[in-house]
Amino acid sequence: ENGKSKTHTKTNTTAQDIHIARETAELFKSNIFKLQIDELLEQVKLNNKNILKVEKFLHKLYDMIQQVPESEEQSLIEIQSFFKNKIVAVPFVDPKPNVQNTNYKFKYLKPDVSLVGSFALKTGIYQPQGSSIDILLTMPAELFSKKDFLNFRCLHKRSVYLGWLTHHLSILFQKEKIDSFLKLEYEYFNNDTLLPILKIYCENPNNINTTNDNDYNFYKTKFSINLIVGFPEKVFEHKKLLPNKNCIRVAQDDPKADPSTLPATPLYNFSVLSSSTYESYLKYLYKTKKSTESFKEASILGRLWLQQRGFSSNLSQSGSLGGFGTFEFTTLMAALLNGGGVNGNKILLHGYSSYQLFRGVIKFLATMDLCDSGHLQFHSDINYTDAVSKYVQDGFQTPTLFDKTTKVNILTKMTVTSYKALKEYAKMTLKMLNNVVQDQFANIFLINISKYDNIKYDLCYKLDLPLGEDINKVLISKFTPNEKIKFITIENFLVNKITSILNYALGDRINALEVELVGHKSHFPIKKRKVYSSVGGHSLNFDYAKVKILVNPAESEKLVTRGPQHSEDITPEAATFKSFWGPKASLRRFKDGSIVHSCVWSTSASEPIIASIVDFVLKRHITENVQIDNSVTKQFQELVPLPNLPASKSTSILNLTSYYNLKKSFDELYKLVFKMSLPLSVKSILPIGSAFRYTSLCQPVPFAYSNPDFLQDVIIEFETSQRWPDEITSLEKAKTAFLLKIQEQLEAEHGTKYKSYFTRDESIPFNLDVTTLNILTPEGYGFKFRVLTERDEVLYLRAISNARNDMKPLLEDTFLKFTAKYLASVKHTRTIENISHSYQLFSPVVRLFKKWLDSHLLLGHLTDELVELVAMKPFVDAGPYHIPGSVENGFLKILRFISQWNWKDEPVILDLIKPEDELENGFETSIGGSDVDADTMKKLSEKLTLAQYKGIQTNFGHLRKTDSNGLHLQYFVASKNDPSGILYSSNIPLAIATRLTALSKIAVNLIQSHGLNKQTIDLLFTPGLNDYDFVVKLKTPVALKHSSGIIDDSEFRNISNDSAPTSFPDDMAQLSEKMDPTYQLVKYLNMKYKNSLIFSSHRYIGVNGGEKGDRNVITGLIKPHFKKQQKFKVNIDGNVKPVDKEIVELNKQALFHEIAAFSSELVVDFQSK
Amino acid sequence: MVHVDSMKNGFLVIPFKLPEHPVLSKHENGKSVPCHYMFMKKHQSKQEEESNCIFLVNIPLLTNVESMKTVIKEICDKYDEVSYVEDLLYNDEFGLNDVNLSSLTSDLMSVPNDSSETRFTPRNTALLKFVDQSSVNNCWNALVKYSNIKDSSKFVNWNYSAPSFSTFINFYKPIDLEYLKDDVHSHLAIFEQREQEAQ
Structure with missing residues (x-):
């Protein structure tokens, strides 16, 4: 008890x-x-001086607006004749009014002028590109009749009103002599073509020939002024402009038909209705701001958060992420301060801090659905004190934040797609806000993730529409009157069409999709009626379209697109499916016996299936002649080495079969070794080679023994024994004795199938007695066994304590190497293997990254583990981006990360876990795992705790105390597996670390300034040999590409196979004939000239060694202290020559002769500065 | 280049003419004759095994006792001196033996009175041991004269013992199984014997 x-x-x-x-x-x-x-x-605070400056002009402007003369009532004909030959045109919206049908009159009367928007609310912030001040000019109510909301009437009246105002303002500017620097321009407010406004800004004084610095010139403030012409409140009956009403009557086949059968015109209705509500929202937000202390701060946080993600108040119907800017954010926040729960309970409280308010809005966006299954209602009436916002569990299939007072759906400008994106970002941000361990502030507010599309999105396709007539035929013919009133512009129609085609076709293969009209213009000169586009070669208002996709790697490469079930009578779903896919659709029987309408696709090593689908459906549904450019993805995927395996060209980049085959072969061998009777029984056999974690640069190919990763490392442990020798050489000999026993038994019992041999191993410095047993399996793979005992660690530690002080660092390094190779490698392999199933793109991305490092001759200086951890960063620590879903995206994110990594001050602390949503799922036990059971695996997969995180940070602090500039150790990369952070990054020469940083910066700049194309991508992978002090070009007598298991995309497998081994030689000594001599050469050069030079070369000549894999290059960097003359000392350790009796300098000539002599039969050229 | 025959701290500067190398000669037109400079000094030591030695600094690539014998003989021949080289000590070009893990983990396997285990010679230096005192003196006389030669065409040639392609390939070759078995066996036998003696 x-x-x-x-x-x-x-x-x-x-x-x-x-x-x-x-x-x-x-x-x-x-x-x-x-x-x-x-x-x-x-x-981000606005500069007060700037505000005063622009306010001075605002007062002046107000006076001038008062001076604009009022007009008589005029007919359209009179208006047209008035504006004829004037500089200013009336910005009539499409379709412009014609004289026959226009019997209403136009008139200008003085407007009511007021400040609105964030400038009025004082919630604006400093923006590097400048910000705008919104001034509302409300047209007097007497200018309208009750029915003017119909058929563009009020809009045309407004256009004439704006034209009149613009005309007279420009005359007044001239009169006041301020026209030399003030510029006037029409603009579609928030990209809404129904809402032209007048924009006033100042031209750069350097561009104009005026010397007098006018008091009213506000150029330096970077402000611009929007004159928005609004309708008076309640001039139209709000109910008639509800989102589901039709307000543009188009001719119907039956003239007597009920207008209610016409399609709703939500965009039009919104545009009209919201033009009369600016002031009510200003009051609503002002009142909320007054009652909520942190409202202003929270709205600034919201603004920043949205901006960094590319969201704005712009109409999202014309492409891009829009419909949700600061206004929508603050309105939602205001609504949630007045309720927002299902029972009207308050989601936010007035006393909340800015952090709590921001977090509350984000949480609401992330967790509540405002589209399919619910919407939010609120009241903007400030006099209605009982107004309570309420979440209603009923969705309109369109994003809805409905104002009961004004009947406006605040989210009208959002499409379902842009809402989904917003929600997705809110979810990610909520996760970041919930992260109590890592500091996420920069990820949430400071990083502009929409700066570069190829980093924000996984795949970007450029869509060129054909020129001229064709466009009319294919697009304009489909843009029927009913579509016109629904979408307003053909551009909106096109965006909607592309979006819905792709969403239907791609389904769960993608996580999100955005269509952007590149070159879409929203402003035009005041002498023009509207935007006339001359770009793109067609009459549409954009240059080309860009489709940007976030991939769902778990589904993206599935071969079958499943449609509805087959049935006797064809269902509407089946009919849609068949007509959508046309010849691609077929019936397929599945294993469970069901017969389903499906499309079958084929995978390719160079392109994702998504590319074939996009190509097929856009050609089928937009036009046959649409040109889709996806060469970037293709080029990146083709850079990942292609294995010389059957059907490798048609194998998806996500396919890991080649690795599974190696693992299967290992499993067989594992069973044999486990069964052996040895003096001590086998306790565990733990794979630690990179192929076991899917990260080897070349995929495993049977018999491809020239591949440096061909022999995969394995650690074998025996049951505990007291009898292991207590001295290191003898311990290694005893281990070898055990391996000899294994070899003997294998030879005796399985000698016909397995081959084996011993080699020396140099992975632990100064331990010259390590031997490994290399076993070649009948399936064509190789495994390198090394023994770990419980005595090893003790002996290495003893060596440190027994050593002279000046030798201690060397021995500590030896101990680190031992720990990395024998102990941490097991955990590292298990962890990466386990989590990479959830990060499907990790394997191809890390392989491409390794190739990039090797093409720049850096890989030889870095450990596989370090490279893999750095490459893992964009996956496990993706924020504020998404987890990479394409090879190029993952690769570019790695480069971006390295280019910005200030390793001197920043540790990398990785939480090596699966994506959080997947953590609950079971953990698979991996092969050979006898002591790393599911429980341990689970522990490995648990998130870092705050204490662990702080502990690691402390380790970093200690490290930098003794090495504050990172001269000795640059990269601190820690995880739960290695809290020390230095296991894999000790001993990287400083020059190599800084070179990696520099190269990644150059790469990122190159891409940002020149974009991704054939030239830039090629350049990314071209080593800059001119940066080195000397370059030695090598050629090996035997070409190693095919025997490394590599094949070119253009090669035929049957031809290249002549030079690819299909079996192991009988004599194991012959294996070495197809090994890379240059690797040993460079290794020994680095050992000999450790103190004075750094040599680099390609580690994988099968991949980077030219067409045949028989070329390599050695580059040399002279260490800084050998670049200048120095005093002669006995321990100078460099090849020097005397300058005088005291001073010596590096003897480059002699050095080069030594290196050339050492490179012996391999050297073909030697270049030096 | 100014001729320097010796350094202030007593080291003689001993130049060697380097052989032509086809890939370098095309870039070397007009440049001075490529030479390697070794720095040599008589070695003073109380230790028996380090007597009769000349201390060498900056040893060319893959130097062994034979290559030293050849050039020393050539230099001595120039001045009719007779000198016999016995050994080249502590030459550890690649730093493989910078640390002796075995002796740091136990004293069981160390050779009694083997001073090399505790001896510290900087990298890129070695001791050239002569058979007797007169050999050292004769050689030194010749070296002093040789260091005064200014005309590089009269320098002694140095021939690198360059590795071949197969040298590098051999690193990949399997260890001979019988050799490995014997090695392991005999080592462990000695180890056990010493262990027993120690108890």
């Missing part, structure tokens, strides 16, 4: 402890967050 209660209390305490710990962490975090927010807000 007692025992029971004890346990009970214990559990309680633990739970409580965790709770307290978590709360402390959160409190700590929100405090830090608060400081970061304060600092950020200080940085």
Whole structure:
């Protein structure tokens, strides 16, 4: 009984402890967050001087608007004749009014002028590109009749009103002599072609020939002014403009038909209705701001968050992420301060801090559905005190934030697609906000993720529409009157069409999709009626379209697109499926017996299936002649080495079969070794080779023994014994004795199938007695066995304590190498193997990254593990981006990360876990795992705790205390597997580390300034040999490409196979004939000239050694202290020549002769500076 | 280049003419004759095995006792001196033996009184041991004269013992199984014997 209660209390305490710990962490975090927010807000504050400056002009402008003369009532004919030969044109919206049908009159009366928007609310921030001030000019109510909301009437009246105003303002500017620097331009407000406004800005004084610095010139403030012409409140009956009403009557086949059968015109209705609500929202938000202390700060946070993700108040119907800008954010926040729960309960409280308000809005966006299954209602009426916002569990299949007062759906400008994207970002951000361990502030607010499409999205396709007539035929013919009133512009129609075709066709293969009209213009000169586009070669308002996709790698490469079930009578779904896919659709019987309408696709090594689908459906549904450029993806995928395996060209980049085959072969061998009777029984056989974790640069290919990774490392442990020698050489000899026993038994019992031999191993410096047993399997793979005993660690540690002080660093390094190779490697392999099933793109991405490093001659200086951890960063620590879903995306994100990694001050701390949503799922036990059981695996997969995280940070702090500039150790990369952070990155020469940083910076700049194309991608993978002090070109007598298991995309397998081995030689000594001599050459050069030179070369000459794999290059860098003359010392350790009796300098000539002599029969050229 | 025959700290500067190398000669037109410079000094030591030695600094690639014998003989011949080289000590070009893990983990396997285990010679240096005192003196006399030669055409040639393609390939070759068995067996036998003696 007692025992029971004890346990009970214990559990309680633990739970409580965790709770307290978590709360402390959160409190700590929100405090830090608060400081970061304060600092950020200080940085983005608007400059008061600038505000005063622009306000001076605003007063002047107000006076001038008052001077604009009022007009008589005029007919359209009179208006047309008035504006004839004037500089200013009336910005009539399409379709422009014609004289026959226009019997209403136009008139200009003085407007009511007021400030609206963020400038009025004082929630604006400094923007490097400048910001705008919105001024509302409300047309007097008497200018309208009740029915003017119909058929563009009020819009045309507004256009004339705006034209009149513009005309007279430009005359007044001239009169006041301020026209030399003030510029006027029409603009579609928020990209809404129904809402032209007048924009006033100042031209750069350097561009104009005026010397007098006018008081009203506000150029330096970077402000611009929007004159928005609004309708008076309640001039039209709001109910008639509800989103589901039709307000553009088009001719119907039956003239007597009921207008209610006409399609709804939500965009039009919104445009009209919202033009009369600017002031009510200003009041609504102002009132909320007054009652909520942190409202202003929170709205600034919202603005930044949205901007960094590419969201704005622009119409998303014309492409890009829009419909949700600061106005929508603050309105939602205001609504949630007045309720927002299902029962009207308050989601946000007025006393919340800016952090809490921001977090609350993000949480609401992330967790509540405002489209399919629900919507939010609120009241913007500030006098209606009982107004409560309410979440209603009923969706309109369109994003809805409905204002009961004005009948406006605030989210009208959002498409379903852009809403989905918003929700996705909100979810990611909520996760970041919930992360109490890592600091996510920069990820949430500071990183502009929409700066570069190829980093934000996985795949980007350029769509060129054909020129001229064809466009009319294919597109304009489909743009029927009903479509016109629904979509307003043909561009909106096209975006919608592409989006819906691709969404239907791609389904769950993608996570998100965005269509952008590149070159879409929203402003035009005041002498023009509207935007006339001359780009793109067609009459449409854009140059070309860009389709941007976030891939769902778990589904993207599935071969079959499954449609509806087959049935006797064809269902509407089946009919849609068949007509959509046309000849691609067929009936297929599945294993469960069901017969389903399907499309079957084929995989390819160079392109994702998505590319074939996009190509097929756009050609089928847009036009046969549409040109889809996806060469970037193709080029990147073709850079990943292609294995010389059957059907490798038609094998998906995500396919890991070649690795599974190697593992299967290992499994067989594992069973044999486990069964052997040895003096000590086998405790575990642990694979540690990179192929076991799918990261080897070349995929495993049977008999491809020239591949440097051909022999895959394996660690074997025996049951515990006291008898292992207590001295290192003898210990290694004893281990060899065990391996000899294994070899003997294998030879005796399985000698016909397995081959084996011993080699020396140099992975641990100064331990010259390590031998490994290399076993070649009948399936054509090779495994390298090394023995680990419980004595090893003790002996290495003993060596450190026995060593002279000046030798200690060398021995510590030896110990690190041992730990990395024999101990940490097991955990590393298990972890990467386990989590990479959830990060499908990791394997091809890390392989491409390794290839990039090797093409720049850096890979030889870095350990596989370090490279893999760095490459893992964009996967496990993806924020604020998505987890990479394409080879190019993952690769570019790695480069971007390295280019920005300030390793001197920043540790990399990785949480090597699966994506959080998947963590609950089971853990597969991997092969050979006898002691790493599911429980351990689970522990490995648990998130880092705050304490662990802080511990690692402390380790970094200690490291930098003694090496503050990172001269000795640059890359601190830690995880739960290696809290020390230095296991894989010790001993990288400083020059190599800085070169990697420099190269990645160059690469990122290159891509950002020149984009991705054939030339830039080629350039990315071309080594800059001119940067080195000397270059030695080598040629090996035997070409190694095919025997490394590599084949070119253009090669035929049957031809190249003549030079690819299909079996192992009988004499194991012959294996070496197809090994890379240059690797040994460079290794020994680096050993000899350790103190004065750094040599680099391609590690994988099968991949980077030219067409045949028989070329290599050695580059040499002279270390800085040997670049200058120095005093002669006995321990100078460099090949020097005397300058005078005291001073010597590096004897380059002699060095080059030595190197050339050492390179012996391999050297073909030697270049030096 | 100014001729320097010796360094301030007493090292003689001993130049060697380097052989032509086809890939270098095309870039070397007009440049000075390529030479390697070794720095040599008589070695003073109380230790028996280090007597009769000349201390060498900056040893050319893959130097062994034979290559040293050849050039020393050539230099001595120039001045009619007779000198016999016995050995080249502590030459560890690739730093393989910078650390002796075995002696750091146990003293069981160390050779009694083997001073090399504790001896510290900087990298890129070695001791050239002569058979007797007169050999050292004769050689030194010749070296002093040789270091005064200014005309590079009169320098002694140095011939690198360059590795061949198969040297590098051989690193991949299997260890001979019988050799490995014997090695392991005999080593462990000695180890056990020493262990027993120690108890």
